[in-house]
Amino acid sequence: MTNHFGILTYGAYLPRRRLQRKAIAAANAWFNPGLRGLAKGERAMANWDEDAVTMAVEAARDCLAGLAPATVGQLMLASTTHPYDDRQNAGIVANALHLGSALRVLDVTGSQRAGTSALATALAAGSSTLVAAGEHRLAKAASPQEMHYGDGAAALLVGRGAPIARLIAAHAESVDFVHQFRGHDRSHDYAWEERWIRDEGYMKIVPAALEALFKASGTAPGAVTHFCMPCTLPRVAAGIANRVGLSENALRDNLAALCGDTGAAHPLLMLAHALEESKPGDQILVAAFGQGCDALLFEATDAISKRSPRGGVRAALARRKEETNYERFLAFNDHIALERGMRAEADHGTPLSTLYRNRDMVTGLVGGRCRKCGTLQFPRGRYCVNPKCNALDSQDDQPFSEIGATVMSYTADMLTYSPDPPAYYGMIQFDGGGRMMADFADVDDGKVEVGMPMRMMFRIKENDAARGFVRYFWKAAPSARQ
């Protein structure tokens, strides 16, 4: 089992805030009373400094935990909400993950099936590929989408080795069935009637794809133990299972009540969740709908019982903060004209030549380790910072992103402009040396202390709204380790 091809590891990420659907309904039911019927559970809500790229980086870090970057020969980033139309989004992820430049990177987009299509392509290619998918989904206020959607990311590493699951069969149906769309210059989706989507879309296209899959693979639908079917329309997944002959017990929780539908990432998120709960021999069926259907059937191997521990969907769901402030959600998504004050007027133009020269430092959080005295330092300078050394050009690359840190000092700043005041930041000391003054992410008011353990997270540093450029950097967030 050490030289087989298949899924080697998985990872997941959900933004920490979970917006209560009751809060959305409470704000909007005056306009759309129908929302009251949808006001159950919670949806993951990206922080102001999170997007498809940052969330994909976090899912990929979870996926690659403990593995050498050289394991990855190809990176695909699937999303319908890539922050850039023309700048390879996957390239940002690759840089943040220190995957090097000898790498094929690819943005996959254009459909809710982008995640599964990327995965199917990677599996068919047979090369070592990190498939990451992330979505930061926008929806108009008081729309059903605002209720159903969620933000999040998932990642799968496929390649040769000791896979935890191998592909039995895959099938793709491509049908230009437009249940919803988003034009080139639009921020929001436009959807057709749900009953039509259900009857003519899901209930016809998905069964056709699954029947073709089973016919080709020669396996029995009844043998499927996990059916991952991301669909928030009521009873549709069960109806499909029934029509195709899948066991009703195989139908997996679509996580709608816990995080919402994370779009192109969602089939992969559900697959990661299934892998997390599978035992050897389990059959996992993934179906993704959107201008057709991707169907993938996997079998969990013996290696799944020996999989190395990682956060996965369970930890992503557990890292949770209840959010009841709907206005904050609107503000984070730039849906209200908030008076942000004069300090928000500062120009955040990015000199691209500076960014390029320092891309490993900025995007990868790479500092230096002195060969002469061993001192870790960020950022690296030409001279070692240790006053007893000060050697010239003596430092090797030292990534800090996976090193834990503790808080040395901190504040909660109401003066500086932050989209989510107060701005928390402080000095952090990395385990084993190196320190920096870092912005904090995902902290709770009154819960920051000197000595608190932190981990670095890839986040948006500045949004240059005037030019449409997003600048990324790393922030320190409370760590689960104690």
Added chain:
Amino acid sequence: MATGIRDKVVILGMGCSKFGERWDRNAEDLMVEAFEEGLKDAGIGRNQIEAAWFGTAIEEQHVGKSGVPLAMTLRLPYIPVTRVENYCATGTEAFRGAVYAVASGAVDIALALGVEKLKDTGYGGLPQRGRGGLNNFFWANISAPGSFAQLAAAYRAKHRVDAKDLKRAMAHISVKSHDNGAKNPKAHLRNRITEEDVLKAPMIADPLGLYDCCGVSDGSACAIVTTPDIARGLGKKDLVAVKALQLAVSNGQEVQFGEWDGSYFATTRVAAKRAYREADIDDPRKRISMFDVHDCFSVTELVTMEDLGISEEGKAINDVLDGFYDASGRIPCQIDGGLKCFGHPIGASGLRMLYEMYLQLSGRAGERQRPDPVLGMTHNLGGFPSQNVSSVTIVGSYGA
């Protein structure tokens, strides 16, 4: 072998504008206000000034770059004018340039003038600025209060101080400076406040509330310096001489390396030691008559009194609460109101502190006059606790 600056240069005259929200005045008006007073005090004409140093920190905000704004505004006669900027030590840096020029023998009389017009931003606090090149990519989203507020967190953790006790000592510092500012007609803030006012004020950057932060002001101050002989020749008596001029600048050790724990200023400790040596002072707690330190925030003043070696480490709270630094205390600190109440027009601040020391040493401090001061010490701190510029200056009676 360098012999230091002690008693080589004296102050011939000083001037200081009224600080505050000078809505009806341009930076140039404030410069003239300070210069007119300084020139009269020195008893010379502008054409006797042979070189000038001009301190302004956020030049894009008011006068623009270079030495030209000073020469143009004061109509200086084609002399060398150098513009300097070194964060909040800018005013002191201008003074250092002028003093060194005289000490070197290159010129007989030199001018240092600092100015800042901060109140044309449209909001409170210091202006939002770029941090320069690469810094914009990785520096945290820091403001001045937010960076200094962290001293409190680190200080509490290190010395196991209760947050309430520290906040109370910080409040005492601000109450004291308001008392002092009330007696100073040139001060920006002249109202008295209570400890309760401080504790109940809105939070700016935890744990610094509104009254833990200094005023953001418009203002200008200047010094005209010369040699002791020339000063005497011009009829000056009771000369006030420069005893020490030290500056220490962070090299990355605090923010990137080392034992620094965030609770003190490594630079101030180094600069203070060098200054005491330069001024030949063994026991500053006994010898220094008064201080004007960089109280940009109450907590900065508190830890600075330890960094200058006056209060024992971890014990400044006791000295503060005992009134040791009050106007009536053993060594008054911020007797003119400090940055807190006199105000903080960055480029002028270092010179404003020296102005008060000069007035006190000349017996001209009016209601605030201390009996027989001999040595006065000023201190500036620019930047952030983790990477900064710290200056320490000692002035005193010539020959003392």
